[in-house]
Amino acid sequence: GIKATIVLPDNAPQVKVERIKKAGATILRHGSHYGDSEEKAAELGKEELVLIHPFDDPKVVAGQGTIGLEIDEDAPSDLEAVLVPVGGGGLISGIALGLKYTRPQVEVIGVESYAAPTLTEALKAKKPVPIRPLPTCADSLSPRYTGDISFEVATDRIRQVILLTEEELIEGVRYCLEELHLVVEPAGGAGISALLAGKVEIKSGPVCVVVSGSNLDKKYFKEALGL
Incomplete structure (x- = not known):
């Protein structure tokens, strides 16, 4: 029952967005590229959430x-x-x-x-x-x-x-x-x-x-x- 917030760019493929929603996660849109989303996720990790990096972890x-x-x-x-x-x-x-x-x-x-x-x-x-x-x-x-x-x-x-x-x-x-x-x-x-x-x-x-x-x-x- 752990809640998850997934940060995605505005142009993320709709099929990916729909599957994340179906899994029950919260989606936060930020930026025009995954690099922008990664920076936002890092900010959230410092403030209130635990960051799970998509690859460098x-x-x-x-x-x-x-x-x-x-x-x-x-x-x-x-x-x-x-x-x-x-x-x-x-x-x-x-x-x-x-x-x-x-x-x-x-x-x-x-x-x-x-x-x-x-x-x-x-x-x-x-x-x-x-x-x-x-x-x-x-x-x-x-x-x-x-x-x-x-x-x-x-x-x-x-x-x-x-x-x-x-x-x-x-x-x-x-x-x-x-x-x-x-x-x-x-x-x-x-x-x-x-x-x-x-x-x-x-x-x-x-x-x-x-x-x-x-x-x-x-x-x-x-x-x-x-x-």
């Missing part, structure tokens, strides 16, 4: 790390790589840590949008750096920076980050709808998009793709199907 990363443990349990012994969508980096850093000791030979590959290459730019600069994200269909992959935890893990475990165009992200949505009969948002299907675009360099072994997120806006649903 040890407990959040640890929770997402259980996906890495599940991959270890279910994947074949010759698993070569895991493809993970990258926004702030909490998901990929958790998975990378989960696999670090159980499958150290497995390559963890990040997938970002050209509109918000936070991890790519951080690795270039050798430190997290703020960016100015461009509008993108993959809204949950567009923070203004990579988290400190994510960057630390990335420098140790992540050797490759793939960048995708808007068209490539939408193609992943189309493939999931038509071929797999799965409703997947552009961000969640980024790994599949990377494979379809031929941007993943794999030697011979099987690949695991982490698909996370089905908050598919009607606009992109129609675009993916050419409606």
Whole structure:
């Protein structure tokens, strides 16, 4: 029965807003970008609420790390790589840590949008750096920076980050709808998009793709199907 307040930007996908409402949380709209919402959430955390950061929090990363443990349990012994969508980096850093000791030979590959290459730019600069994200269909992959935890893990475990165009992200949505009969948002299907675009360099072994997120806006649903 713990109450939750979720801070979202004004342009958050309506499907995401409706699902949060259905879960019983209070929604507070602030700003035009998730970075604005994050700043407001931080203010509330100092005043009256407990802040749960969406990606740069040890407990959040640890929770997402259980996906890495599940991959270890279910994947074949010759698993070569895991493809993970990258926004702030909490998901990929958790998975990378989960696999670090159980499958150290497995390559963890990040997938970002050209509109918000936070991890790519951080690795270039050798430190997290703020960016100015461009509008993108993959809204949950567009923070203004990579988290400190994510960057630390990335420098140790992540050797490759793939960048995708808007068209490539939408193609992943189309493939999931038509071929797999799965409703997947552009961000969640980024790994599949990377494979379809031929941007993943794999030697011979099987690949695991982490698909996370089905908050598919009607606009992109129609675009993916050419409606």
